Amino acid sequence: xxxxxxxxxxxxxxxxxxxxxxxxFTLKIKENGLSYDRFAIIVSKKVDKRAVVRNRIRRLISSxxxxxxxxxxxxxxxxxxxxxEAINKSRQDFFKEIGPALERV
Numbered sequence: 228x229x230x231x232x233x234x235x236x237x238x239x240x241x242x243x244x245x246x247x248x249x250x251x252f253t254l255k256i257k258e259n260g261l262s263y264d265r266f267a268i269i270v271s272k273k274v275d276k277r278a279v280v281r282n283r284i285r286r287l288i289s290s291x292x293x294x295x296x297x298x299x300x301x302x303x304x305x306x307x308x309x310x311x312e313a314i315n316k317s318r319q320d321f322f323k324e325i326g327p328a329l330e331r332v
Contacts, residue, residue, distance in 0.1 A: 229289050233296075235267040235304050244306075247331055249324045251313040252288075256332050259304040266292055270309045284309055287318050291325045299329055 244257035259265060268288050270281040288307055313321075 229266060229292065233263065233265055235265045235306065239304060241306060245332055247328050249328050251316060251321065251324050252310055253308040254328050255306040256303050258302060261302055263301055264296070264299055265304045267306045268309065269306060274309055274311050275314055280314060284313055287321050288325065291318065291322050295326055295329065
């Protein structure tokens, strides 16, 4: 689980953000003016009705983000909107998608 400092609070708008598509998620990124990155992970009920599955996906993505955090450029807000294809994917699959997606920006 990401520390509260690294989570995006509710109410932040992403109107002028950059959109990056991946087979497992859509990523919205914008500058935040801070010295660190903040993240949000959105897994809707359209992905899976079971909370256990949705929380598992959140934990997988946040563990990948924690591992990649030191290699990232700082000062951005990033929202991961998970797609239905992510249900049965492993941590390695997420790791392969998240790293290049964050480097593209």
